[in-house]
Amino acid sequence: MEFFERFAIPHPSIAIYASMVAAGLTLIAVLAGLTYFKKWGYLWREWITTVDHKRIGIMYLISALLMLFRGGVDAIMMRAQLAVPDNKLLDSQHYNEIFTTHGVVMILFMAMPFIIFFMNFVIPLQIGARDVAFPRLNALSFWLFFMGAMLFNISFMVGGSPDAGWTSYFPLADTDSVGTNYYMIAIQIAGIGTLMTGINFMTTILKMRAPGMTLMKMPMFTWSAFIANVIIVFAFPVLTVALAFGTMDQLFGTQFFTLDNGGMAMLWANLFWVWGHPEVYILILPAFGIYSEIISTFSKRNLYGYKSMVASMVLISVLSFVVWAHHFFTMGQGAMANSIFSITTMAIAVPTGVKIFNWILTLWKGKIEFTTPMLYSILFIPLFTLGGVTGVMLAMSAADYQYHNTMFLVAHFHNVIIPGVVFAMLAGLTYYWPKMFGFMLNERIGKWTAWLLSIGFLLAFMPMYVTGLDGQARRMYTYSESTGFGPMNMVSFVGAAIMAIGFVLIVYNIYYSVRYASRDISADPWDARTLEWATHTPVPHYNFAITPEVASSEAYWDYKKKNHELYKGDYEKIHMPNNSGIPFVMSCIFFGWGFSLIFSLWIPAIITTIGIFVCMTLRSFEKDHGHYVSVKEIEDTESELRGA
Amino acid sequence: MKVDHSLPLEYSTEENQLKILGFWIFIGAEIMLFATLFATYFTLENRTGNGPTGAEIFEIAPVILETILLLTSSFTIGLGVHAMRLGRKKAMMGFFIVTLVLGLGFLGVEIFEFMTYAHEGAGIQTSAFTSILLTTLGTHGAHVTVGLFWGLFILIQVKKRGLTPETGNKSFIFSLYWHFLDVVWIFIFSFIYLKGLL
Ligand code: HEM
Ligand SMILES: [Cu+2]
Numbered sequence: 001m002e003f004f005e006r007f008a009i010p011h012p013s014i015a016i017y018a019s020m021v022a023a024g025l026t027l028i029a030v031l032a033g034l035t036y037f038k039k040w041g042y043l044w045r046e047w048i049t050t051v052d053h054k055r056i057g058i059m060y061l062i063s064a065l066l067m068l069f070r071g072g073v074d075a076i077m078m079r080a081q082l083a084v085p086d087n088k089l090l091d092s093q094h095y096n097e098i099f100t101t102h103g104v105v106m107i108l109f110m111a112m113p114f115i116i117f118f119m120n121f122v123i124p125l126q127i128g129a130r131d132v133a134f135p136r137l138n139a140l141s142f143w144l145f146f147m148g149a150m151l152f153n154i155s156f157m158v159g160g161s162p163d164a165g166w167t168s169y170f171p172l173a174d175t176d177s178v179g180t181n182y183y184m185i186a187i188q189i190a191g192i193g194t195l196m197t198g199i200n201f202m203t204t205i206l207k208m209r210a211p212g213m214t215l216m217k218m219p220m221f222t223w224s225a226f227i228a229n230v231i232i233v234f235a236f237p238v239l240t241v242a243l244a245f246g247t248m249d250q251l252f253g254t255q256f257f258t259l260d261n262g263g264m265a266m267l268w269a270n271l272f273w274v275w276g277h278p279e280v281y282i283l284i285l286p287a288f289g290i291y292s293e294i295i296s297t298f299s300k301r302n303l304y305g306y307k308s309m310v311a312s313m314v315l316i317s318v319l320s321f322v323v324w325a326h327h328f329f330t331m332g333q334g335a336m337a338n339s340i341f342s343i344t345t346m347a348i349a350v351p352t353g354v355k356i357f358n359w360i361l362t363l364w365k366g367k368i369e370f371t372t373p374m375l376y377s378i379l380f381i382p383l384f385t386l387g388g389v390t391g392v393m394l395a396m397s398a399a400d401y402q403y404h405n406t407m408f409l410v411a412h413f414h415n416v417i418i419p420g421v422v423f424a425m426l427a428g429l430t431y432y433w434p435k436m437f438g439f440m441l442n443e444r445i446g447k448w449t450a451w452l453l454s455i456g457f458l459l460a461f462m463p464m465y466v467t468g469l470d471g472q473a474r475r476m477y478t479y480s481e482s483t484g485f486g487p488m489n490m491v492s493f494v495g496a497a498i499m500a501i502g503f504v505l506i507v508y509n510i511y512y513s514v515r516y517a518s519r520d521i522s523a524d525p526w527d528a529r530t531l532e533w534a535t536h537t538p539v540p541h542y543n544f545a546i547t548p549e550v551a552s553s554e555a556y557w558d559y560k561k562k563n564h565e566l567y568k569g570d571y572e573k574i575h576m577p578n579n580s581g582i583p584f585v586m587s588c589i590f591f592g593w594g595f596s597l598i599f600s601l602w603i604p605a606i607i608t609t610i611g612i613f614v615c616m617t618l619r620s621f622e623k624d625h626g627h628y629v630s631v632k633e634i635e636d637t638e639s640e641l642r643g644a
Numbered sequence: 645m646k647v648d649h650s651l652p653l654e655y656s657t658e659e660n661q662l663k664i665l666g667f668w669i670f671i672g673a674e675i676m677l678f679a680t681l682f683a684t685y686f687t688l689e690n691r692t693g694n695g696p697t698g699a700e701i702f703e704i705a706p707v708i709l710e711t712i713l714l715l716t717s718s719f720t721i722g723l724g725v726h727a728m729r730l731g732r733k734k735a736m737m738g739f740f741i742v743t744l745v746l747g748l749g750f751l752g753v754e755i756f757e758f759m760t761y762a763h764e765g766a767g768i769q770t771s772a773f774t775s776i777l778l779t780t781l782g783t784h785g786a787h788v789t790v791g792l793f794w795g796l797f798i799l800i801q802v803k804k805r806g807l808t809p810e811t812g813n814k815s816f817i818f819s820l821y822w823h824f825l826d827v828v829w830i831f832i833f834s835f836i837y838l839k840g841l842l
Contacts, residue, residue, distance in 0.1 A: 133662045195673060203666040233669060237676035241684070245779070254768055254775035255693070256684075262691030262772030267684065274680075613793075620797045623810075 006599055010160040010177060011093045015077070020157050049579040051135035052541055056142045057120030058436060061429075063146055064114040067105050068503065070153065074102035076500055079460070083493035085481040095477035096163035097156065097179070103166025107279070108187060109149040111417070112194060114425045115286045116145075119201055119225045121432060125532035125539065126219050128210025128548045133203035135577040141193040141200065143587030148190025151594050155182040159599065165475060167272060167327075170257035170265045174249065181598040184247040189594050191239055198232030201225065210531070212550035216310070219530040219553055220296075220303055224289025227313045228282045231320065235278040242271035251600060266331065273324035281320040284416070285313055287424030288355060291377045294427055295359050297528045298374040299366025302554055305358040312351035319348045329397040330404050338397035345395035349388060356385060371526070372446030376427035379454050380419045387415030390465065405475070408468025411461045418457050426450070426506070434525045438537050439517040445509040452502035459495025463488035529557035534566060536641040542574045542629055545638050571638075574629040582622075586615040652729050653812035660813040667817045671824055678828050681780045682835065688772040689840075695771035698840030701764050703757075707837045710753050711829065717746035718826040721819045728815055733807050737799060740815070743822065744795045747788055754785050777836070784832060787825055794818060 009016060034040055047055060077098055081090045090098065120138070124131055132138050155161040155178075162179035164172040173180045205226045209218065218226070245256040246268065255263040296303040303309065325333060325341040359381060368374065390412040394400055403409060426449070434440050464472075467485045479485050524533040534556040535544050546567040548555065558564035593608035595601075647656050655661055689698070724739030758778070761767075768778045798818055802811045 133666060199666055199669045199673065202669050203662055207662055207665055233673050234676050237673050238680045241677055241680040245684070248768075248775070248779070252768065254779070255770070255772045256688075256775055258772075261693035261695070261770070262688060263775075264688065264691065264772060267687060271680065271684070617793075617797065620794070621801065623805075 006178070007158050009157065011091070011097075013091070013094055015090075015094070016156055023157065044581075045579070048584050049139075049581045051131070051139050051577050051579055053120045053124050053132050053135065053138060054436070054539060054541075056138055057117045059142055059146075060113045060117035060120060063149060064110050064117060064425075067110040067113070067149065071102050071105040071110050072500060072503055074098045074105070076496055078102065079489075079493045079496040081477060082479075082489045084490065085479055085483070085486045087478055090477060092477045093163065096165075096475070097161040099475055100162050100165050100168075100179075100183075101152075101156065104152065104162070104183065104187070105149075107166065107283075108190060109145075109152065111283050111421055111425070113145060113149075115228070115283055115421075116141075116194070116197055118221070118286060118290065118425075118428055118432070119197070119229075121436065122532055123201060123204065123222055123225055124208070125435075125535065125543060126222050126530055127205065127208060127213060128531050128544060128550065129204065129208040130543050130574065131577065132200050133208060134200050136580050136583060137196050137200050139580065140583035140586065141197045143583050144193030144196075144590060145190045147587045147591040148186045148188070148193065148594070151189065151591055151598075152182060152186035155179065155186075167269075167276070168246070169272075170246070170249075170268045171259055173246075174257065178598050180246070181250050184243045184250065185594045185597055188240065188243045188247070189590050191236055191243070194232060195236040195240070198229040198236065201229045202233060205229070210548050210550050210555075213555075216307070217550060217553045220292035220306070220309060221286070221289035221530075223310055224285045224292070224313060227317050228285045231278045231282050231285075231317050234321070235275045235282070238271055239275035242268065242275065245271075247597070251597065266328075269328055269331070270324070273327045274321070277324045277327070278317075278320045280417075281316060283421045285316065287421045288313070290424045290428040290431075291359065291380060293528075293530065294373045294377045294431055295362050296366075297431075297526055298369045298371055298377075299362050300369070300527075301362055301366035302529070302557075303358065304361040304365070305354075306553065308354055309358055312354045315351045316348060319344060319351075323348065326395060326397070326400075329400045342395055342397040346392055349392055352388060356381060371430075372441070372443055372450060373427040373431040375447055375450045376423045376430075379450060380423050380427075383419035383423075383454065383457070384416060387412060387419065390415060403468060405473055406468035407464040407472045407474055410474050411464035411468055414457075414461050418461075419454075423450075423453070426453075431526065434521055435523075435532060435537055435539065438521070439513060439519050440521060440525060441509050441513045442517065445505060445512060449502050449505045449509065452498055452505065456495045456498030456500075456502055460492050460499060461495070463491045463495075524556075529554040531556050534559065536638075538641075540637050540641065542576060542634070545571055545634050571631045571634045573631055574634065575626055576629055577626040578624055580624075582615055582619055586612060589615065647809055653731075653807065653809055654728075654816035656809045656812075660809055663813055663817060664820075667820060671820065674824065678780075678783070678831070681776070681783060682831065685776050685780055685836065688776045691772040693771035693773075695774055696764060696766050698773070698777070698836070701761055701766050702837055702840050703760070704837070704841060706753050706757050707833065710750050710757075711833050713746045713750040713753070714826055714829050717743045717750070718823055720746065721822050725816060725819045728807060728812055731807060733802065736807070736815070737802060740795060740799055740802075744792055744799070747792050747795070747822075751785065751788055751792070754781070754788075780836070781832065784825065784828055787828075791818070791822060791825060794821075
């Protein structure tokens with residue numbers, strides 16, 4: 001009995017039971033469907049064991065979209081709870097768990113994989129490479145991320161979710177519940193995957209660019225992703241260590257963040273934000289890169305101020321590491337420290353401003369085409385700037401005593417993250433969709449979505465600035481009638497509902513376009529400028545039959561307009577990596593390992609640890625040099641793709 | 645795989661070059677990891693609660709022995725890589741074996757040291773100071789342990805498959821890893837033990 005109590009949910013509610021039933025039914029439906037249509041073999045051969053960066057990218061995309069809905073349901077539940085004063089929809093414990101899982105899921109299991117999807121799908125194509133530097137490591141990265149995400153997501157059904165916020169401050173997080181264990185271990189597993197992604201893409205970008213593509217001729221998205229990966233490599237180890245300390249405190253009784261025996265709770269806050277602040281730049285810089293590609297494509301003009309774009313990103317990446325303490329101005333670190341962190345924080349506004357001016361100048365001199373991706377990019381500029389302004393307000397440490405831990409802060413970071421990151425993801429999704437699947441998403445539905453999301457966003461978050469300045473605290477599950485926050489929160493709820501409609505429309509758009517969109521499109525439907533559009537659609541598994549030669553950051557545009565020759569020489573056999581089941585199997589074992597640790601099941605924990613080492617040993621002894629694609633096969637594939 | 649014979653074995657294919665660069669970047673991440681451990685160590689150094697302080701438990705003799713063992717092993721692995729470049733498989737394997745034996749010796753002394761600490765009431769749960777001390781030392785020790793297995797696997801492969809671009813590359817990368825552990829140890833030696841004893 002004692003054994004089963006551990007796995008029981010400490011605070012069950014109707015909502016949790018309903019979602020358990022829904023999850024169970026979905027799982028059964030998927031398994032039954034796979035069996036009925038005899039797709040197990042296909043799934044294993046073509047997807048689970050794949051090392052192709054394009055397919056791994058698509059798997060990241062699917063996971064990110066699923067998590068967007070998981071995090072979105074949490075968001076709607078919170079807004080519904082706060083819509084009227086003294087609401088009884090959720091109790092305080094449930095609310096705590098929801099804002100915690102919402103934050104973690106949105107940042108780590110939605111936005112991160114979405115960005116990594118772009119890196120996977122776009123970078124090798126954009127630099128004219130055949131794959132990433134370490135294709136198999138790439139598969140391992142994906143599966144580790146996926147298993148970490150799944151582990152985190154079962155927390156509300158097995159044992160209970162974390163409830164101390166996505167920042168998980170100790171001693172708030174230091175409880176007997178397994179929630180904190182879930183937080184520490186699930187994020188750890190996914191984080192290791194991300195760190196390997198960072199190493200992989202840094203190597204890829206440094207070493208695998210097409211001939212002629214010097215660093216200063218790299219397309220802007222590749223630049224932004226490169227810098228994001230450098231930040232990953234430097235920031236994620238800090239998280240790894242912080243999570244390891246937290247895990248050890250929880251499981252082995254160490255004294256890192258405890259309140260006695262010398263432990264220091266503020267240490268967690270520092271380590272967390274040394275990672276956490278750069279983390280938001282890991283998200284925003286690639287988003288900037290995507291906007292740069294889209295804005296220059298649909299302005300029919302090269303990007304204004306290429307060099308200043310690069311320089312500003314380098315500067316932002318450096319500054320991102322020296323501002324972390326602006327997250328706890330009010331926790332007694334002294335006026336001197338506050339002033340320093342205040343100034344470094346505000347300094348970030350300068351390079352960011354440079355970028356905004358560059359985009360505006362690109363638009364200014366361009367011939368603008370209003371496609372859906374462009375609509376998002378244009379909406380992004382004013383909305384994001386607004387978020388930037390409130391960010392500078394928060395950066396003033398003295399004033400922060402007023403806003404800190406209020407809805408003002410919640411409004412601010414959603415204001416930068418939704419127009420900044422989420423819009424970029426949706427713009428990029430629409431932009432790259434034809435390259436991935438060979439048809440366009442419907443433009444009319446796409447534009448409706450963009451407008452609904454923008455209006456919904458404004459309605460949902462602008463009121464929070466007001467109530468925040470009035471003192472509505474963040475992370476409070478209810479408030480009394482007399483505060484007068486009621487009407488504003490109702491508006492917020494309506495806005496969130498409108499956003500929800502927007503997100504559902506995306507799914508509808510995909511469904512609609514799968515059914516009705518024309519399959520007869522060219523490989524370059526947007527008349528774009530960079531190399532990823534220079535190969536066929538669908539992209540053959542070897543990407544380019546002949547490695548392109550590059551002379552500028554817009555090689556493909558030069559090829560189309562200035563007779564630049566991209567492909568020189570004849571077909572040669574191409575070396576490609578083999579598929580492998582090890583990354584998936586090893587990640588499954590990691591899942592079991594994480595689960596065992598979360599519930600302190602020591603024997604399975606030891607067995608899975610050995611399992612992980614066995615996998616690594618097998619990998620060490622494995623002799624696998626990949627295979628060659630013959631010239632004949634390339635010729636056949638190419639002529640078929642050209643014919644189609 | 646195209647092999648370029650004008651380059652040292654470990655660099656002789658494109659794949660090898662990728663792996664070496666990738667490994668250097670990995671070391672960058674490892675530096676951050678250990679830097680975080682050190683930063684935490686300096687923060688918690690004097691937060692000993694009711695437990696012992698560093699000066700009370702550190703002993704110089706085993707630490708010097710550990711240092712000698714590890715520094716020597718770093719030297720012998722360098723000789724091993726040199727032998728590899730000359731194509732002398734037997735000598736290379738000999739030096740790698742010596743390296744691993746020295747590493748094993750290091751680990752033995754470290755385990756003995758941990759047992760003494762436990763004996764003196766400095767377990768990992770005693771205080772924030774002992775938690776970070778044992779975690780930092782333990783992380784380094786765990787790296788050495790993994791290295792021992794890794795090195796052993798590479799030796800077996802060199803024995804079975806000979807010195808090929810692939811095994812040469814693996815051996816070279818392993819030597820980078822081993823040197824790195826040595827560098828970390830020098831920091832541990834200076835900033836944990838010597839500083840603690842002074
Ligand atoms: C799509 C519409 C969204 C709505 C309506 C929404 C709503 C909310 C609400 C109501 C809270 C909690 C406020 C509180 O009581 O403290 C919250 C917190 C948070 N949200 Fe969102 N959110 C949305 C999207 C996002 C996205 C896209 C991200 C990140 C990529 C995100 C990241 C966060 C984070 C990190 C927190 C803080 C959680 C914590 O306090 O620990 N949200 N959001
Ligand atoms: Cu920050």
